[in-house]
Amino acid sequence: MLDTTTLRNDILKLKEERDAIILAHNYQVGEVQDIADVVGDSLELARAATTMDGKVIVFCGVDFMAETAAILSPEKTVLLPAPDACCPMAEMITAEELRLVKSRYPDAAVVCYVNTTAEVKAESDICCTSSNAVKVVQSLEQDEVIFVPDRNLAWYVARFTKKQILPWEGFCIVHDQITAEFVRTARQQHPGALVLVHPECRPEVIDAADHVASTSGIIRHVCTSEKKEFIIGTEVGILHRIAHECPGKACYPLSEAAVCRNMKKTDLFTVRDALDRLQPRITVPQGIARSARRAIDRMLVL
Ligand code: 13P
Ligand code: SF4
Numbered sequence: 001m002l003d004t005t006t007l008r009n010d011i012l013k014l015k016e017e018r019d020a021i022i023l024a025h026n027y028q029v030g031e032v033q034d035i036a037d038v039v040g041d042s043l044e045l046a047r048a049a050t051t052m053d054g055k056v057i058v059f060c061g062v063d064f065m066a067e068t069a070a071i072l073s074p075e076k077t078v079l080l081p082a083p084d085a086c087c088p089m090a091e092m093i094t095a096e097e098l099r100l101v102k103s104r105y106p107d108a109a110v111v112c113y114v115n116t117t118a119e120v121k122a123e124s125d126i127c128c129t130s131s132n133a134v135k136v137v138q139s140l141e142q143d144e145v146i147f148v149p150d151r152n153l154a155w156y157v158a159r160f161t162k163k164q165i166l167p168w169e170g171f172c173i174v175h176d177q178i179t180a181e182f183v184r185t186a187r188q189q190h191p192g193a194l195v196l197v198h199p200e201c202r203p204e205v206i207d208a209a210d211h212v213a214s215t216s217g218i219i220r221h222v223c224t225s226e227k228k229e230f231i232i233g234t235e236v237g238i239l240h241r242i243a244h245e246c247p248g249k250a251c252y253p254l255s256e257a258a259v260c261r262n263m264k265k266t267d268l269f270t271v272r273d274a275l276d277r278l279q280p281r282i283t284v285p286q287g288i289a290r291s292a293r294r295a296i297d298r299m300l301v302l
Contacts, residue, residue: 092170197233
């Protein structure tokens, strides 16, 4: 059995040999965050995939994130160390289903959350992430907006616009199980703590919270706030980065059960093996990649 130090050294050596960068989402396990070149939210990682040098991107996250990197950097080798790390919400709508909705609302714009397959992005006018969804919708000319697949994010966006939002009925299995009762209990246990939640939470949780933001937005809020105590309403992996970047702040998970099993499939072993074998690779067929890229680029220029 290899120890962590040996694995880390192997990874650093292979990274050099392969001219690779390691990108990790804020929900990754601590040891993976610690070895990454960039740890961030979906938008920050998509940007890093386009701006950073390196022939190989090791994407420590879930499939749609690696697919987005492959669409944005087709000349690079994109590796997803745990090939079965998927996002169940992204599987909740297919391109065929989206085409059907579009045929029913031909005048509506189509906004897809980045948590979608490349095929669904290819059918969309513009992509968004949790950090820019409101801005993306506000930028559109159309008054009707089909928003897929997250109903909770769609309802959150609807609070900030007069446009008619037509949500798809998808949801995140991790965030959707958090209820307003969790917020009431947490506030009793930690009176005075600020409640920060992700917009994938249900509307009643959003109503009960003090601040709503993307994963990196939550981290920034903790670091820059004068408050000392926070209740964090998103996946628990984020607490590792908060502890690292905002020492001196006390953070409590809103739900200990908010664990994304797919985000936890990557560890130092899978990262080392991916770099060693240059597998598993994520590729997107050219035609789909071209159309999907239009939707992603349109978001990035905002
Ligand atoms: P962020 O873009 O806020 O990191 O969210 C991604 C995600 O999958 C949240 O569940
Ligand atoms: Fe998908 Fe939810 Fe996991 Fe985010 S936390 S990757 S939305 S299942």
